[in-house]
Amino acid sequence: MGDGRLSYNWALMFCRLAATVLAGALVMVPPVRAGLEQGLWKRSGKDLERHRGDDVGVELDSDGSPRRGAFLPRWDPAGVTGDGHPNDVVAFGFGPRTGFLPTGEPRELVLSFDDGPDLKFTPLVLDELDRRGLKAIFFVTGHRVIGDRPEDLARRELLGRIAAHGHMVANHTMTHRNLCQFPDDAAAEIDQNAEVIAQATGVRPLLFRAPYGARCRTLEAELAARQLVSVGWNLDPQDWKDPTSDGILTYLEARLSRLKGRGILLLHDTHPASVFALGPLLDWIARDNHAAVQEGRPPIVLRDYAVFLPPRPVPPTAMATVVGAVFDNLMSALTPRVSLPLAPAQR
Numbered sequence: 001m002g003d004g005r006l007s008y009n010w011a012l013m014f015c016r017l018a019a020t021v022l023a024g025a026l027v028m029v030p031p032v033r034a035g036l037e038q039g040l041w042k043r044s045g046k047d048l049e050r051h052r053g054d055d056v057g058v059e060l061d062s063d064g065s066p067r068r069g070a071f072l073p074r075w076d077p078a079g080v081t082g083d084g085h086p087n088d089v090v091a092f093g094f095g096p097r098t099g100f101l102p103t104g105e106p107r108e109l110v111l112s113f114d115d116g117p118d119l120k121f122t123p124l125v126l127d128e129l130d131r132r133g134l135k136a137i138f139f140v141t142g143h144r145v146i147g148d149r150p151e152d153l154a155r156r157e158l159l160g161r162i163a164a165h166g167h168m169v170a171n172h173t174m175t176h177r178n179l180c181q182f183p184d185d186a187a188a189e190i191d192q193n194a195e196v197i198a199q200a201t202g203v204r205p206l207l208f209r210a211p212y213g214a215r216c217r218t219l220e221a222e223l224a225a226r227q228l229v230s231v232g233w234n235l236d237p238q239d240w241k242d243p244t245s246d247g248i249l250t251y252l253e254a255r256l257s258r259l260k261g262r263g264i265l266l267l268h269d270t271h272p273a274s275v276f277a278l279g280p281l282l283d284w285i286a287r288d289n290h291a292a293v294q295e296g297r298p299p300i301v302l303r304d305y306a307v308f309l310p311p312r313p314v315p316p317t318a319m320a321t322v323v324g325a326v327f328d329n330l331m332s333a334l335t336p337r338v339s340l341p342l343a344p345a346q347r
Contacts, residue, residue, distance in 0.1 A: 106298030135304035139172035142193035159200035170207035
């Protein structure tokens with residue numbers, strides 16, 4: 001009798017342990033496609049401008065750290081936004097302005113492309129990234145993909161291709177408008193572009209980048225209401241000034257060689273110099289990483305958009321229900337049936 005009770009206790013403990021391990025494994029399994037998770041997020045629904053190249057960037061000091069206040073928006077040289085809120089310029093891409101803190105890893109790099117999609121150059125970027133198995137963030141402007149012309153339809157199809165290749169399609173407003181100069185337009189600019197992206201890709205964007213790096217309380221409130229993560233940058237070759245591909249490459253090699261922590265690279269898939277510099281840049285990173293490993297230096301680790309996504313609870317799955325049912329059946333089968341003596345009236 002004692003041996004039977006001991007065996008039962010061991011079997012019960014084993015079943016509990018197995019069910020716990022299986023349930024934990026199911027919770028930890030990542031989604032098959034990270035992009036599908038975007039559909040779980042709900043958003044409040046609510047004169048074209050040409051990108052003049054007034055972008056704001058922050059360069060790095062000689063030690064590779066971001067230089068505070070290196071650039072201010074040209075539209076606001078005093079460093080005060082449209083609603084009177086001081087910019088308090090810090091390195092774009094770090095801290096609360098981006099929704100994440102600098103990495104604890106020695107060197108990391110995130111690739112991002114603004115202002116597309118472009119029928120000629122965006123496919124070249126996708127091909128280059130696909131060859132290397134890399135993922136990037138494409139901050140798109142909606143005015144490029146609306147309309148019924150063949151080229152408009154082709155650009156909408158291209159948005160779907162970007163998402164299908166595993167990249168993040170993110171919000172860069174409808175018309176590349178400065179939302180701190182025109183705060184009344186912020187809701188429409190954000191929401192209309194979100195709808196354009198959702199129709200083209202099947203999911204609503206989770207990430208946002210403000211044209212010209214604009215920052216103000218009104219814009220931050222609009223983003224918070226939509227649970228949008230604002231993503232900046234701290235590596236900017238300023239390709240809107242039409243440098244050569246060699247000039248872009250020289251700039252980035254110098255800064256990446258001194259990079260510490262996380263770098264967020266801003267390029268435009270509408271500027272050929274950046275597009276044609278991408279392959280040589282990634283080749284240089286591969287060579288530098290090879291040398292770094294041999295010399296005992298930390299390599300540059302290329303990260304995807306997942307570093308920006310906020311944590312989300314794992315939804316219950318049918319498999320979790322099955323595991324619970326299996327555990328209940330095991331427990332029922334192993335529980336000894338005890339026959340209680342009948343009361344005198346029942347004998």
